[in-house]
Amino acid sequence: MTRQAWMFERDGELGQLFGHYLDSAATAQMLCAANDAMTHLDRGMRANVRRGGHRLGERTDELYEQARGTVARFLGTSAEQVVFTAGATAGLNMLAGSLCQCFGEGDEIVVTELEHHSNFVPWQQAALRTGAALKVWPVTSEGELNMLLLEQMITPRTRVVSVTQVSNVTGLVSDLTSIARRVRDVGALLVVDAAQAVPHGLMAEQADFLVFSGHKAFGPTGIGVLAARNGGLEGLQPVSFGGGMVAAVEQSGSTWVEMPWCLEPGTPPFSQALGLAAALDWLDRERAALEGVSRLTRLALDGLLSMPGVRVIGPHNRERMGIVSFTVDGVHPHDVAQVLDERGVWVRSGQMCAQPLMRALGLNAVVRASFAPYNTLADVAALLAGVDSSLALRG
Numbered sequence: 001m002t003r004q005a006w007m008f009e010r011d012g013e014l015g016q017l018f019g020h021y022l023d024s025a026a027t028a029q030m031l032c033a034a035n036d037a038m039t040h041l042d043r044g045m046r047a048n049v050r051r052g053g054h055r056l057g058e059r060t061d062e063l064y065e066q067a068r069g070t071v072a073r074f075l076g077t078s079a080e081q082v083v084f085t086a087g088a089t090a091g092l093n094m095l096a097g098s099l100c101q102c103f104g105e106g107d108e109i110v111v112t113e114l115e116h117h118s119n120f121v122p123w124q125q126a127a128l129r130t131g132a133a134l135k136v137w138p139v140t141s142e143g144e145l146n147m148l149l150l151e152q153m154i155t156p157r158t159r160v161v162s163v164t165q166v167s168n169v170t171g172l173v174s175d176l177t178s179i180a181r182r183v184r185d186v187g188a189l190l191v192v193d194a195a196q197a198v199p200h201g202l203m204a205e206q207a208d209f210l211v212f213s214g215h216k217a218f219g220p221t222g223i224g225v226l227a228a229r230n231g232g233l234e235g236l237q238p239v240s241f242g243g244g245m246v247a248a249v250e251q252s253g254s255t256w257v258e259m260p261w262c263l264e265p266g267t268p269p270f271s272q273a274l275g276l277a278a279a280l281d282w283l284d285r286e287r288a289a290l291e292g293v294s295r296l297t298r299l300a301l302d303g304l305l306s307m308p309g310v311r312v313i314g315p316h317n318r319e320r321m322g323i324v325s326f327t328v329d330g331v332h333p334h335d336v337a338q339v340l341d342e343r344g345v346w347v348r349s350g351q352m353c354a355q356p357l358m359r360a361l362g363l364n365a366v367v368r369a370s371f372a373p374y375n376t377l378a379d380v381a382a383l384l385a386g387v388d389s390s391l392a393l394r395g
């Protein structure tokens, strides 16, 4: 497989891709604008941030804080409420580690069967550590959150509810408005995993806290965001420690600088912050590109539904954010993915880091195709032709 044979050039900022890349929900291709923003700094014009001392450092500080401002504007919050993390997983661990510190027996943490492991295991472990109960909100047989259980799941004992805005398996959007209303009524906090939402221009307005990753939102790897609304960051405590976040260090104890910097110990991913800000700027400007994604997703869904033996996970009549997962009767998802790979169609197969959901739906694995603004009708056609040819593997 030579890159030459697979590469093709696309117009616009998304640059060069090769093959039919349908795995953007795992990691999306990066915008040239994001790369340019990082390169601008990394080519001999960078210094560490918040260390002071010289003009290059001050300039890097300025650019880093500008990037924080851009992220804040995109999310509709203030810059003081934006923390740069290593990714969605790091943000969720920080939230679970910090928010649950004072929980104990009688308190309840609510997650759902839809969650990616990154929004399940940190809360599970916090519950085990603190003695709080972990309540897992079931999905319906179709694979969407069972909203009839809203009041049963979120009760006056609930301290925090952590839910995905967009499922990484079905692409369906959670009803955050109803969940947030109930969360407010019982005086709990709402954490939203927006990892699959931000790339589609959704940003969990209802959340007290949200997280996402740069590499799924057309930005660089190694960076993510934890953001709060309504001053929520003030309720967090640092759970990781090191340089950059301390005000004074004595042998007997230390004090911290103010929010959000006290939640960014060590050297933060400052070049990546510039890249991420550039990607979010692009997403903000290019809303029309997202309409193309939903058209392609619908076409893929309809095409798959028309094939005998293909089962699409989740209800078929609802809008999906760029994700279609499916199985083919009698063919293992890995074999379907291999047939597709041989045709240059790159999808994900397996449990999608969502074992609780797989178990709830009685599945061992699925194939997932996911779409982004650089995909075209040719990618959908290649997917459908590949799945069609995988039907021949049925025993």
Ligand SMILES: Cc1ncc(COP(=O)(O)O)c(C=O)c1O
Residues within 6 Å of the ligand: 025, 026, 087, 088, 089, 090, 116, 118, 119, 164, 166, 167, 168, 193, 195, 196, 213
């Ligand atoms: C819904 C969801 N949450 C969290 C994550 C974890 O993201 P990361 O691995 O970038 O931390 C993913 C990654 O696939 C995801 O799809």
